Amino acid sequence: MTALLPRRGLAQIFALIVILMVDRAVSPQFFDLRLQDGRLFGSMIDVLNRGTPVALLSLGMVLVIATRGIDLSVGAVMAISGAIAASLADSHGLPVVLAAALGAGLVCGLWNGFLVSILGMQPIVATLILMVAGRGIAQLITEGRIVTFTSPDLVWLGNGAILGVPVPVAIALGMLILTGAVVRGSALGLLIEATGGNARASDLAGVGTRAMILAVYVWCGVCAALAGVIAAADIMGADANNAGLWLELDAILAVVIGGTSLFGGRFSLLLAVLGALIIQTMNTGILLSGYPPEFNLLVKAVVVLAVLLLQSPKLTGMAGIVARIRGTKA
């Protein structure tokens, strides 16, 4: 049996199953699926669909965190790319819209990567700049309005279906496979982990750490831009103030729940996406159970704390803590 089950993901899979069971208990039709107009409907599909933006963000974020970095600007990048997509949607074709929006994400990622890898800034600080300024830039693009569009191509990206599967879910799955193939199909993943484990040692060993760090921020920017386009396509408009607001925190949370250490050095793409699904299943469960959505934040806070304490290098047993408390008081 142990050969069939991945050892590292057991806790996450177990957590997801437990939350799904709770959801099933509060809403008996939770697992019901039906096919309508060539698209699947049901609570499960909702969870996948709503979880897409955070899942996409966590795909980029997990690589950044693996290099011991963090990207606070993903929410702002979502707002920028969503604003660009929405403003161009009715006047240009889908390829142009996508190229412009994803290109913007690429540029944002390059900027972050440049600050962190070339100028050597702390990742929190470097990405804070774009987090603060990015939403202003997005509002500049939309001129402070909520830009709406009707272009059927872009709307399809948010609301359409491929073989019954909602397009956003298909895109997220595609990105997961693509990212996985690139980083795990080659030595790239190993080199990223090496960079996070010890940047200086890796550099001396011949790993192009600067290029690695630049690359993960660029990828994170592109993933965030894609999430922004999908979020805009979903609501057929771009709201520079609220698009992607606080999603950087959800993305970091998803990565942490997925067991990736904030101290860098190892990562799991699949578990990060699973983390995003766990968050969304919780959100949906709270909504279905009739509790006010305000409970979301409290539940999230408790989950973050629980996961953190489990990850803590110091939590090797209560004895260790007691010893430390004594040490503090002394």
Add this chain to the structure above:
Amino acid sequence: MKGLPPVLITAIVLVAGFVLCALQFPNIASTRVVCNLLTDNAFLGIVATGMTFVIISGGIDLSVGSVIGFTTVFVALAIERWGMPPLVAFVAILALSAAFGAAMGAVIHLFDLPPFIVTLAGMFLARGASFLLSTESVPITAPIYSTVSDFALRLPGGGRLTAVAIIMLVIVIGGALLLQLTRFGANVYALGGSRITASLMGVAVGKMTIRIYMLSSLLAGIAGIVFSFYTGAGYSLSAVGVELDTIAAVVIGGTLLTGGQGSVVGTFLGVLIQGLIQTYINFDGTLSSWWTKIATGVLLFAFIALQQVMIAIARRPAVRPAGATP
């Protein structure tokens, strides 16, 4: 050659900015506008003072905005619904926020976790708790509120130095003295310089960490009370994103985000620069408020880049060949 201290650069930027604004809109150079600037940014100045301590010690506190939000809701409900006398409500909320900060500091120290993620959880917790209390804006009608908001020292030129502005100035001065003149302040710098060195030198790292986060949350609580004076209401969504403005003010004020260097005075100047940008945009009338964010972002970048350069310069003498003139 050490170059200009960062606080001086911040001061020069502030003065230059003020002169430029005053040249375009002569009315800006009046006590009235300056006093309004102090009043509008009073809560930011208070919370940024606490953040300065946290950042100099090498940490970060993302929970301050949520603590402000929670405080406004708690105070409003305590006074209006639960019938607490205002002063009792203030004491209760300050004790609560201090305990909250101490708890975060304890978790950071005991479990050796990054402050970033622990205070992120604190941010969720405090915001979630304020949503639970009330999702509506609760107006406060207690007489003390109108007394405080009517109180002001009249200055020549039509300026009104309001009570909240005075509270802010007192806290900034008190914070600056605490940081510069006390053992506590010296320990804060020591922690930011190097945790290990500090602990070897006999600094009680755990106690200090707990106290620093306690101070930050306590000041966030005071900022919340000031915010409720300013708006006359408690609202669970108030002060969303203030943690970013605060961190930006601290960095623009010349405090090193890696810790070990910085000053409360610089932070105060950083708050004033942000307020000045906002005032300029208000005076101009055609610029939209989102320019504040972009301008703050640009300033942030400029100051962080400057810090990088200064760190590089500071490290250079070590690799200079012997005999080179310093």
